[in-house]
Amino acid sequence: MSVLGIDDPWIWGAYVLCILSTLLCIIYGILKWNEGAEKEAEEIVEELKWEKEEEKMEEQELGDD
């Protein structure tokens, strides 16, 4: 069977899988678009703590100290 001008199923299979896996990503994202909202505020606070630590590290690497 030839699909889109490619005869080898190992190759057109990969072509099709690329598109299917992208669709999987898109569908997953749409379905879960609002999931996790309840914990988000808490997570952002936690992230902030981390970002501050990281900023300190970067400043030390690059700042004039």
Next chain:
Amino acid sequence: MIKMNIILFTVIVLIYLVVTLYLGYRGWKGTKNAEDYLVAGKKIHPWIMALSYGATFISTSAIVGFGGTAGVYGMGLLWLTFLNIFLGIFIAFVFYGKRTRKIGHNLGALTFPELLGKRFNSKFIQWFSGLVIFLGMPLYASVVLIGAARFVETTLGPIGMNYDIALMVLAIITAAYVVYGGLKGVIYTDALQGVIMFIGMIILLFMTYTQLGGITAAHQALTNMADKVPASAAKAGMTGWTTAPIFNSPWWWTLFSTIVLGVGIGVLAVPQLCVRFLTVKSNRELNRAVPMGGLFILMMTGVAFVVGALTNVYFFQQDGKISIQETVTAALPNGNSDSIIPIFINRALNGNEWFIYVFMLTLLAAAMSTLSSQFHVQGSALGRDIYETLTGRKGHNSILITRLGILLSIIIAVVLGYILPANIIARGTSVFFGLCAASFLSMYTLGLFWKRVTREGAIAGLVIGAVADVFLFVFMHSAESKPLGIAKMVLRRDTLLTEMPWPVVDPVVIALPLALVVTVVVSLMTTADKRQVEKSFKGV
């Protein structure tokens, strides 16, 4: 011949610089520190976030290096795109990302080696991982630089630019970029690069398919070129650009074990990709980044590999040569796959100079943001993960050593850029990704998902994975062992085992399962530190 429009080029460079500086200024103005960054970040659409991630993590290596490799190996490279989307985006974001974020925050880890070290409460793991990264990453940084230099060489060739000058100029610009920023507040600039790359690749795909008569016709034309496969490649197992190589042939092993598997699996354990999960604000944001992430990878690597393979049809119709023959020069009688994409874009889009220049600038910007993060990762590996952990000293010295590490990494990358051979971008990337997979993937995965894994198990897996991978490169995998020459000196032959397929089986195929088995077996024989597990998994 490739023409050059200097006035147009200058105008585009100036516009690009002004827009970038404006966006950079806007980003910087609102975000002086981490708090502002996060507050600003909250208002940004997750797709802008995803685009800016994409632009940072897709570099010249994927488009120029692997695109050119597709010109040689054909559409089988699409398996890599599939793995990049399925493992590198879906599995990575949905499963690895959330746990990495939570566990990383629980442990207060800032770097990838620190995350691994703290998860198992082991300083050894941290400095040894840092060492693997510091020694392995220069190769990867160098090939990203090479990809950018090849594009500049081709596009600006008509005004006397050559590869050596391009490499030096790019290195200087990158060094300045690393020192002056490329850090916080660049989200708009990154997103702009992402958008240009996205549009650029759509145009490239559309133009390629149209020029070759449509999707099916273009593929069919490539299928029909199976008899144009060079004799040497056919002997190695190549059957065409739209057919899989002969099973178990050298060509098959190189395509599927080195290029597809090495990079496709390695993507889960590459330090600069893993730490990005620590910088994501929330799980919701991770979920929302998945669609754009998948689409972005498809449009970057998928398009680069399809177009890369189809360049054969274009060049054959134009002058009766396949792509790799187009890159033959006096200095490179066997051609250079790293030049296929730059030459194709410059030739096929002739008459659309504006687009070529914008595309080149985007590729350069993408290369620079990737390089900048690579150099930072190497610097902190030396200063924070190796020096601080080994000496137990913090403060002035470790900062100095981190900076020294960054400087050293830049110098090594440039020197490697001058001495590495042609056809190196994809291979160099694969060596580094394979090393990361063999060393880190087992303990990283088990550390996230299996509470029973122990410090001893992790250490054993890390050391055996890294040592086995390096050993196999030096003594077994002929593509590296032959040019390195150490095997020849010690064993008086190029590889330890000479019967097929051993010299062409990529080290990751052996080293990764070995590391996994060792990690599990040693863990089962020892006991995990309960307090450490509780601390790590709090709230997971």
